[in-house]
Amino acid sequence: MFHDRARIFVEGGRGGDGVVSFRREAHVPRGGPDGGDGGHGGDVVLVCDPSRRDLAAMRVSAHFRAERGAHGQGANKHGARGSDLIVPVPPGTTVEGLGGEWFDLVEPGQRATVAEGGLGGHGNKRFTASTRQAPRFAERGLPGRSGWIELRLRLLADAGLVGLPNAGKSSLLARITRAAPKVADYPFTTLSPVLGTIDDGERQLVLADIPGLIEGAADGAGLGHEFLAHVERCRVLVHLLELGPGSDPDRAYEVVRGELAAHGSGLERLPEIVALSKCDLLPTEELELELEAWRDGHPGSDPIAISSATGAGTEELVRAIFRAVGAAAPDAPEPGATAGAPEFEAEHRVYRPQGTGGFEVARIGEGVFEVTGRGVEMLVERHDLANPEALSYLERRLHEIGVVKALRDAGFESGDEVRVGDEAFDLDT
Numbered sequence: 312m313f314h315d316r317a318r319i320f321v322e323g324g325r326g327g328d329g330v331v332s333f334r335r336e337a338h339v340p341r342g343g344p345d346g347g348d349g350g351h352g353g354d355v356v357l358v359c360d361p362s363r364r365d366l367a368a369m370r371v372s373a374h375f376r377a378e379r380g381a382h383g384q385g386a387n388k389h390g391a392r393g394s395d396l397i398v399p400v401p402p403g404t405t406v407e408g409l410g411g412e413w414f415d416l417v418e419p420g421q422r423a424t425v426a427e428g429g430l431g432g433h434g435n436k437r438f439t440a441s442t443r444q445a446p447r448f449a450e451r452g453l454p455g456r457s458g459w460i461e462l463r464l465r466l467l468a469d470a471g472l473v474g475l476p477n478a479g480k481s482s483l484l485a486r487i488t489r490a491a492p493k494v495a496d497y498p499f500t501t502l503s504p505v506l507g508t509i510d511d512g513e514r515q516l517v518l519a520d521i522p523g524l525i526e527g528a529a530d531g532a533g534l535g536h537e538f539l540a541h542v543e544r545c546r547v548l549v550h551l552l553e554l555g556p557g558s559d560p561d562r563a564y565e566v567v568r569g570e571l572a573a574h575g576s577g578l579e580r581l582p583e584i585v586a587l588s589k590c591d592l593l594p595t596e597e598l599e600l601e602l603e604a605w606r607d608g609h610p611g612s613d614p615i616a617i618s619s620a621t622g623a624g625t626e627e628l629v630r631a632i633f634r635a636v637g638a639a640a641p642d643a644p645e646p647g648a649t650a651g652a653p654e655f656e657a658e659h660r661v662y663r664p665q666g667t668g669g670f671e672v673a674r675i676g677e678g679v680f681e682v683t684g685r686g687v688e689m690l691v692e693r694h695d696l697a698n699p700e701a702l703s704y705l706e707r708r709l710h711e712i713g714v715v716k717a718l719r720d721a722g723f724e725s726g727d728e729v730r731v732g733d734e735a736f737d738l739d740t
């Protein structure tokens with residue numbers, strides 16, 4: 312089975328905790344604080360890997376967790392950062408990360424950070440101030456981002472072979488490329504897309520053979536529309552129409568064109584090469600008549616008669632594909648041209664997660680207030696509220712960033728309860 316979708320659970324590593332520690336040396340009577348910071352948690356990173364064909368591996372194991380950061384230690388030793396978890400995915404994978412960014416992994420080595428690790432907590436050394444020389448608290452590390460994400464694979468090919476079942480698509484792919492798709496004398500032989508490459512000595516192009524289309528595919532008939540998604544990124548379509556006794560190329564053409572349009576992503580507007588296949592089945596005179604009839608019925612269309620059995624017309628078709636792809640994308644690099652490129656972030660980020668600055672205050676009951684906002688939530692999550700020193704530090708920070716004022720404006724009085732994330736505490740201020 313070919314899997315072009317997968318749902319996986321990803322979780323960035325938790326940040327390590329900062330530590331409370333004081334220097335102890337023989338000749339130093341009162342050592343200062345020296346608690347180190349916790350390391351950040353590792354990220355879950357998808358990397359475009361051309362050796363992967365589909366998303367099947369994601370089904371076997373659907374949970375991906377990056378390593379946590381190590382805790383800080385005394386003597387100002389910081390904990391190590393957790394390692395990233397690298398998840399290889401095939402070229403053509405698109406995904407929305409937990410932060411809301413879209414990634415399109417196209418080039419080998421491209422990376423997409425889908426779940427960030429949590430920040431490590433600061434050690435007590437960081438909380439030294441003129442008024443607080445011996446802080447007896449440190450921050451906790453934060454959990455990494457976690458959640459389910461959907462991966463979607465749309466193959467990368469320059470040209471897509473389309474046609475009714477049995478039109479001879481797979482036979483053509485087998486004839487002109489080194490791919491070995493299954494070929495048989497019944498409809499729906501091809502159950503999943505197959506890629507092959509053609510080469511003109513200078514350039515390589517990728518061809519995609521997809522399962523045959525039938526009338527009503529848009530509504531789920533046959534193998535349905537699913538597979539048309541795999542030609543969405545093609546620059547050119549090669550439309551195969553079967554010749555031979557009893558065939559009706561006009562009708563076949565209309566059906567497939569109708570389904571391309573019904574797919575709804577503009578496939579019907581792609582440049583198209585019409586190939587009349589299995590031409591060995593017709594005597595030469597009849598073939599000439601068919602070609603003439605076709606040109607009369609479709610002014611401007613210049614079909615190529617081919618036979619995958621004898622090889623007739625296939626070289627001409629290959630040349631036409633190179634020409635059409637070149638005309639459709641004169642400057643675009645071919646897929647795979649940057650193989651071996653260094654690692655880099657995937658492009659097409661269209662959305663950046665919001666900052667952590669803002670917060671909102673709401674009165675949710677008699678003497679109970681709730682503060683929401685990522686920055687404030689992280690601040691509270693990082694502290695052990697059972698530790699009085701940590702609590703008083705937190706109160707000061709809430710003053711500094713304007714939370715206390717906002718609470719007052721909302722009717723808060725000293726001693727009322729404040730809820731932030733999963734924590735609730737009485738604020739005496």
Ligand SMILES: Nc1nc2c(ncn2[C@@H]2O[C@H](COP(=O)(O)OP(=O)(O)OP(=O)(O)O)[C@@H](O)[C@H]2O)c(=O)[nH]1
Pocket residue numbers: 474475476477478479480481482483493494495496497498499500501502521522523524588589590591592617618619620621
């Ligand atoms: N005589 C002749 N037979 C051909 C030619 N091309 C394909 N065939 C035969 O046509 C039948 C269907 O060929 P396939 O290549 O499997 O057709 P397909 O379009 O991939 O079919 P699906 O995968 O079912 O959509 C097979 O029996 C092939 O041997 C050709 O050029 N000449």
Ligand SMILES: [Mg+2]
Pocket residue numbers: 480481482492493494500501520521522523
């Ligand atoms: Mg086939």
